[in-house]
Amino acid sequence: MNNNRRKVLKWVGLSGLGGLITWKANAQAIINNECLSTDDILGPFYVPNAPFIDQLAPDGAPGTPIVITGTVYANDCETIIPQAVVDVWHANDGGGYEDTHYRGRVNTQVNGTYSFQSIFPGKYLNGASFRPRHFHYKVSFDDVELTTQIYFQGDTSIPSDPWASSPSATDRIIPVMEDENGVLHGVADIYLDVDPLIINSTLKMDRGRSQIIKIFPNPLQTSGQIELFLAKSGHTHLQVFDLSGKKVMADMVNKVLPQGEHLLELQSNSRLGVKLTAGIYILQMRVDHQIIDAMRFIIS
Numbered sequence: 001m002n003n004n005r006r007k008v009l010k011w012v013g014l015s016g017l018g019g020l021i022t023w024k025a026n027a028q029a030i031i032n033n034e035c036l037s038t039d040d041i042l043g044p045f046y047v048p049n050a051p052f053i054d055q056l057a058p059d060g061a062p063g064t065p066i067v068i069t070g071t072v073y074a075n076d077c078e079t080i081i082p083q084a085v086v087d088v089w090h091a092n093d094g095g096g097y098e099d100t101h102y103r104g105r106v107n108t109q110v111n112g113t114y115s116f117q118s119i120f121p122g123k124y125l126n127g128a129s130f131r132p133r134h135f136h137y138k139v140s141f142d143d144v145e146l147t148t149q150i151y152f153q154g155d156t157s158i159p160s161d162p163w164a165s166s167p168s169a170t171d172r173i174i175p176v177m178e179d180e181n182g183v184l185h186g187v188a189d190i191y192l193d194v195d196p197l198i199i200n201s202t203l204k205m206d207r208g209r210s211q212i213i214k215i216f217p218n219p220l221q222t223s224g225q226i227e228l229f230l231a232k233s234g235h236t237h238l239q240v241f242d243l244s245g246k247k248v249m250a251d252m253v254n255k256v257l258p259q260g261e262h263l264l265e266l267q268s269n270s271r272l273g274v275k276l277t278a279g280i281y282i283l284q285m286r287v288d289h290q291i292i293d294a295m296r297f298i299i300s
């Protein structure tokens, strides 16, 4: 019996602990820089475009109330991600999925945290055995999306469930504690495979303004991509400068582009015969001869 399983035995019935616990499932993994949350099956009951609500169970729904909080982090294990979307759906107290209830989306706040209230998900039969209680999650930011499930320590249905008993699910089996009002509390942090460097550029996205959205990967080795947004069609001119202000790559792009998002290649070895060596560079974007934006990138 490992430590997790031992802790299980006192998971329920604890009271007077002041509600929220602070818990980070994979503290050791963070030290090892291997924090990324693992995926799990989608299951057949996902419905896209759930409403943005943080009370998932309908008023008066039977079951034990539960509050889940957490923080969504980037792949460096510590940068928080504001405005990520946490899409949650789960079974009702009787183990059934409903089309309109027990599902909703929440955004992470400026400090990367999210929370929602519902009732403790019920169990349902999968073949001959019950699936353990679980919340289904889809967590997304920018073009990264993780589909996964959150389980609960002490659930006797975990060992017979092929997904919850997988070693990859260990960090997603969370403890819950009951407060003096009979409400369960759990913390489920999510570590998304999002590069911290793109978070600020994605968040600053303003559809009224032409801009460089991101350069990725960054650092890059020999090639990468530039994502641009043009609020309106215009003659777009991209040039690269070194940190001393010397132009090192002219006319990377020099043409009229239509309104919208554009994905362009960035090669350290350009077709124009220019080779960028390892270093720090500035990509400058002009539209209709005006400097619109600039972004730093690194060639490693």
Ligand SMILES: [Fe+2]
Residues within 6 Å of the ligand: 043, 091, 134, 136
């Ligand atoms: Fe399910």
